[in-house]
Amino acid sequence: MSAPFFLGKVIDVIYTNPGGDFADSLTSLCALLSGIFLCGAAANATRVYLMQTAGQRIVKRLRATLFSSILKQETAFFDKTRTGELINRLSSDTALLGRSVTENLSDGLRAGAQASVGVGMMFFVSPNLAAFVLSVVPPLAVLAVIYGRYLRKLTKVTQDSLAEATQLAEERIGNIRTVRAFGQEMSEMEKYTNKVDYVLQLAKKEALARAGFFGATGLSGNLIVLSVLYKGGLLMGSAYMTVGELSSFLMYAFWVGISIGGLSSFYSELMKGLGAGGRLWELIERKPQLPFNEGIILGKDTFRGALEFKDIEFAYPTRPETSIFKDFSLSIPAGSVMALVGPSGTGKSTIVSLLLRLYDPVSGTITVDGFDIRQLNPLWFRTKIGTVSQEPILFSCSIAENIAYGAEDPSTVTAEEIQKVAEIANAASFIKDFPKGFDTVVGEKGILLSGNPYIVYSRKPYNPKILLLDEATSALDAENEYLVQEALDRLMEGRTVLIIAHRLSTIQNADLVAVLGQGKIIECGKHEELLANPHGLFRKLMQKQAFLQNSDTFALDIQSREKDVLEENI
Numbered sequence: 001m002s003a004p005f006f007l008g009k010v011i012d013v014i015y016t017n018p019g020g021d022f023a024d025s026l027t028s029l030c031a032l033l034s035g036i037f038l039c040g041a042a043a044n045a046t047r048v049y050l051m052q053t054a055g056q057r058i059v060k061r062l063r064a065t066l067f068s069s070i071l072k073q074e075t076a077f078f079d080k081t082r083t084g085e086l087i088n089r090l091s092s093d094t095a096l097l098g099r100s101v102t103e104n105l106s107d108g109l110r111a112g113a114q115a116s117v118g119v120g121m122m123f124f125v126s127p128n129l130a131a132f133v134l135s136v137v138p139p140l141a142v143l144a145v146i147y148g149r150y151l152r153k154l155t156k157v158t159q160d161s162l163a164e165a166t167q168l169a170e171e172r173i174g175n176i177r178t179v180r181a182f183g184q185e186m187s188e189m190e191k192y193t194n195k196v197d198y199v200l201q202l203a204k205k206e207a208l209a210r211a212g213f214f215g216a217t218g219l220s221g222n223l224i225v226l227s228v229l230y231k232g233g234l235l236m237g238s239a240y241m242t243v244g245e246l247s248s249f250l251m252y253a254f255w256v257g258i259s260i261g262g263l264s265s266f267y268s269e270l271m272k273g274l275g276a277g278g279r280l281w282e283l284i285e286r287k288p289q290l291p292f293n294e295g296i297i298l299g300k301d302t303f304r305g306a307l308e309f310k311d312i313e314f315a316y317p318t319r320p321e322t323s324i325f326k327d328f329s330l331s332i333p334a335g336s337v338m339a340l341v342g343p344s345g346t347g348k349s350t351i352v353s354l355l356l357r358l359y360d361p362v363s364g365t366i367t368v369d370g371f372d373i374r375q376l377n378p379l380w381f382r383t384k385i386g387t388v389s390q391e392p393i394l395f396s397c398s399i400a401e402n403i404a405y406g407a408e409d410p411s412t413v414t415a416e417e418i419q420k421v422a423e424i425a426n427a428a429s430f431i432k433d434f435p436k437g438f439d440t441v442v443g444e445k446g447i448l449l450s451g452n453p454y455i456v457y458s459r460k461p462y463n464p465k466i467l468l469l470d471e472a473t474s475a476l477d478a479e480n481e482y483l484v485q486e487a488l489d490r491l492m493e494g495r496t497v498l499i500i501a502h503r504l505s506t507i508q509n510a511d512l513v514a515v516l517g518q519g520k521i522i523e524c525g526k527h528e529e530l531l532a533n534p535h536g537l538f539r540k541l542m543q544k545q546a547f548l549q550n551s552d553t554f555a556l557d558i559q560s561r562e563k564d565v566l567e568e569n570i
């Protein structure tokens, strides 16, 4: 800030010594100025470096905190919130906020300091001229505030519509098979183009607002300079000012003008950052409705794995009016295998979700060894449960990493352990056939290997007490069927197993079979007992399935008399 003052002095030294006897004072003044400039450059470079690195650190920390907060939310939150929106918060909002509180803040502070010191120096150099110039600043300030508010509103709308476009792209790219199967590529392209078109329109509006504002501020800056020259010229004529003082004043006025411009963009950027920040804090501070890592942890001796559902009533939070269970009760003794069968859509997978505590029932209790699962620590409890869903997803990393994913702490799993679990699941020989063996990287979204039952069965917690299996409905050839059954038998040994069964062999081998229908268990008992009940739902289901699958083995189970009746029905 001292530079214009000394530059004015240099000019005065030159002008007031027309004889040319000013070399000494000019040299020392210029040396002083060089020193000032050097200091200024060093301070500026340091400021930019520190602020940028601080900004990046803030962004990094925000992203990590936000990601962990997102992962802690209850499952219903993800049913209601779009993935694209969360990704947008994680990528662009964090960057916006990080930039706003560092680079932007430092630029703003710098502009603020420059403007206030500049004004002070203007009064110091010429109070008369300063008072004249500053009469035009207040209207400019009012303009900046109005503009800032308008821009803040506009930015929020732009960000929201951008999030919508991202969400659409993410969903359609993620489900490209569905889009392709329905031949909807063209209409999806059009939909996306319309969304980004809207973003463009908003951006144009923002550009127009900015253009008007910057045009106006530029013009007023130039007018200020012109009026300073005019008024200063008059003052110089009446010997109230030297040429050096007028030059200093002009430079200060110029700096003040630039700083005010900087301050207004600082204000609008800060507003943008605050807008993004509001949305981020909302998400970071959101308390999950189900606890994440709190509750009782059962000791080894207490935890045996006996499961009991008592009078469960449940509806998904997104569809509270559609009841899935009413008076649902089921008891699975520790160490037994319970096969769950029932028509499609009756809520078999929902039982698994309730046991994993992805959702809490509306009423009723689920107990494990007599403990209500709401009292247990969900994080601990889930690591004690082995789950295989019908459409398991393998992540796009190596097969070894995918298998280790089931462990409590995947980073500590050794190659030998991975090899061992793969062998138990009959997967080892198949994996070794790949050129890179266990290091083979699974294709994005696990498309290449996801359906593979061996890898899927390998990925379970080591030694889980409870297994929840959702059998794949797709038919396997005889050899694979045998290998999968063998792996399953090994897996199920000595554990409490709830298996959503589709294959006859699984149902026959289970200790108990429960039949689900109309929101509750309709029949439960041994396979043969249920089959013996001529009017039972289980029998009907099995008969239907036997004919659908054209299973000769199963057809033998049914007496020919019953077969005739069934054929008639079908």
Ligand SMILES: Nc1ncnc2c1ncn2[C@@H]1O[C@H](COP(=O)(O)OP(=O)(O)OP(=O)(O)O)[C@@H](O)[C@H]1O
Pocket (backbone or CB within 6 Å): 079, 316, 318, 319, 324, 342, 343, 344, 345, 346, 347, 348, 349, 350, 351
């Ligand atoms: N996250 C969810 N939000 C809202 N409704 C859901 C959700 N998941 C499942 N449903 C609904 O709950 C009902 C039961 O679904 P569920 O998947 O548990 O049945 P299922 O018996 O396992 O069916 P299938 O044998 O076809 O897999 C279905 O009507 C389904 O549309």
